[in-house]
Amino acid sequence: MSAQTLSFIFVGLSFALYIGIAIWSRVGSTKEFYVAGGGVHPVVNGMATAADWMSAASFLSVAGILAFTGRDGAVYLVGWTGGYVLLALLLAPYLRKFGRFTVPEFIGDRYYSKLARVVAVFCLICISFTYIAGQMRGVGIVFSRFLEVEIETGVVIGMAIVFCYAVLGGMKGITYTQVAQYCVLIFAFMVPAIFMSIMWTDNPIPQLGLGDKLNDGSGLSVLQKLDQVTTELGFNTYTVGTRSTIDSLAIAAALMIGTAGLPHVIVRFFTVPKVSDARKSAGYALAFICIMYTTIPAVAAFSRLNLTESVNEVAYSEAPAWIEKWENTGLIAWKDKNGDGIMQYRPGHAFSPTKPVFTEARGTYGERVISNELTSSANEMYVDRDIMVMANPEIAQLPNWVIALVAAGAVAAALSTAAGLLLVISSSVAHDLMKRTFMPDISDKKELLYARLAAVVAILIAGWFGINPPAFVAQVVAFAFGMAAASLFPPIVMGIFSKRINRSGAVAGMLIGLSSTLAYIIYFSFIAPEINNPEHWFLGISPTGIGTIGAALNVIVAVIVSRLTPAPPAEVQDMIDDIRIPAGAGVAHEH
C-alpha cells in the first residue's frame, strides 16, 4: 500500500479512537468539565500532561532545530524539561490544595481582586492563542504533505475532531484522549528513531546509539563523524556551541519559568485526588516527556548525517523522491548557482529573503524556479527545519507504515496540545469572566453551556490562525513561553510563598511583565526585524530569552508596590496558611 493510503488509515483510526473516548467520557457538570471531577490517577495524569505539553513544535520542530544547530539547540531541551522541577516544587502541590478550577481563579482569590483575575485571564488568553497558532499550523503541514489535501481542509478536519472531544468531554474527555494521544505519539517518534539508530550503529537504543561507534567500519563514533562532516562543509562544528553564555542562560531560564507558567499544564494538576498525587504526577509527566526528549538528540544527529549524505554533492536528476515531494510543498528549494546540476549543501543562506519565493516555472532539471535574490554563499539548498522529523522515514528509506505512523503521531501531538489550550481558554471565559466576575448568579448548567460556547469560539479563532498562520511557528511558540514566564508564574509563586504581596503589587507586576516582554518581542520580530541581532539586544538577550527579564521585572515591581501599599487582609493570609499544608485537599475542593 502507498504511504498516502496508509496515512489515511492510521490517522483515520486514531481519530475514531479519540471520538470513541469522547463519547464514552462526556460530562454533565462544570467540575467534570474543568478538572475531570478531580479523580484522575497520578500516572494517568502524568501521561496526559506529557501529551498536553508535547506539542506539534516538540514533535516536529525540536529535532530539526537540534539537527541544524547542534549543541546550541540543546538549551531548548534543558529549558523545556527543567520547568517541570519548578512546577513540581513551587506550584503543583499548593495549587492542588487550593483546589479550584483555573489559574486566574487562584490569582483572583489570592489577590482578593476582580481586576487581578481579569488581568490573569487576559494574560492566559494571550499565551494560549499564541501557542495554539503553532499547533494548527502543525496539523496543516501534516495534512498537506501526507494526505495531500488542502491545508484548509486539514485544519477544518482537525477543528472538527477537537470540537468533538473538547466540547463534549471537557477536561475528562481531554484527559483520556490525551493518554491515547501520548501512546500514539511516543510510538510514532520512537519507531523511526530505533530504525535509524540500528541503521547507523547497530544499537537499538537511540540514546546509547548517539554515543556509539558507526557500523561502517571507519572506527569513528557518531559524534566524531558529525563533527567531521560539519567542519568539512564549513558549518559550525556539531558538538561545539556558539551562542553567548548570557543568552543561553536567559533562554533556558525563560523556557523553564515559562513551562511552569503555562496555564494548560498547571491546570492538569488540579485533576488529581490529593496534594501528594500532584507531586508524584509531575514526576511521571516529566519521565514520560523525557522518553521522547532524550531521543530527540539522537534523531537530530542521525537525520543530520542522513540529510548531508543524501543531498550534498548529489545530482538533482538523481535525487531521492522525497526531495521533489517536499519541494512541491515549498519547504525545500534548490537553485543551481554554478550550473553543474549538482546540489551543493553549505552553510549560509542560499538566497534572500531566506524563504523561497517560487514562480510557476520549472528549471532545466525540473526543479521549481525561485525569484529570490541570490547570495554569494556557495550554498544552493533551502531546507526547512520543520520537515526533519517528517522526512526522516523517507530519507532513511523506512517502510511506508512508518511514514503513516509519523503522520498520525504529529497530528496527535498537535491535537492534544490544542485541546488542552482550548479548555483553559473556555474555562477562563466561562468560569472566571462569566461566573466569577460578571454573572455570579448563573447556574451550573448555564455555566457549562457558556464553557462549551467559549470552546466553540476559541476553536474557530484557532482555525483561522491555522489557515492564516503567522510566519515563524517554532519562534511564535517560544514567545508564548516568554509571556507565560513574565506574566503568570511570578504572581502564583509569590502568592504562595509570601504573605506580603498584595493585589496592587500583583496587578502591577503582571502588567509590567507582560507588556515589557510583548513590546520587546514585537519590536524585534515585527517592527525592526533587520536589527534583530546580538548587537542591538538588551544585555545580549534574544527575544526568545527576554521572558527571564520580564519575570524579574514582574517580581521587582510587585515587591516594591506591595511594600508601599497595605498588607493583604487576614482572611487571605489564612488562605495562604491553608494551601501550604497538604492535609484536607478534598475539603478545599468543595465550594
Place this chain on the structure above:
Amino acid sequence: MNHSADSKNQPENDGQIYHHDEAENLPPHSHHDEETLSEVDVEAYWRANIKVLVVLLSTWAFVSFGCGVLFSDWLDQFHIGGFPLGFWFTQQGTMLCFVAIIFIYHIWMKKIERAHGVDDDENNVEDSLTSQSDTGAKS
C-alpha cells in the same frame, strides 16, 4: 543531602529568595477543619518544606545552569559512554537529573509530612474516596 529534614536549629534565610514573611499577629486559623494540627507543627512543617526546596532547587540550578551551560565546555574533557561529559549533560544528563529531583522531592516530602502529621493519606481517606465517585472514566 544528609540534612535532617525537620531539624529546627538551622536558621532559615528564605526571606531573600521567597519573600516569605512571618506574619505574627494573626487570628487563630479558624478553618483548618481538623484542628488536630497544632500551630507549632505547621510552622515546623513549613520550615522543613522550605529547606527541602532550597536544597533541591540549588541542585536543579547547579545541574541546568551549571552543567548545562556555564561549565558545560569544561566538562567536555571527561567522557561518559562515548560522549564528552558536558555535551552529554546538554543532550540527556540534565533531563535525567530533573526526573530524579522530582521523585526525591516526592519521597522526602512524604516523610516530612508523616513526621509532622500533615500527611494527606491519614487525614483524608474519605475525601479522596468521594472525589473518585465519578462514572466510568477511571482507569
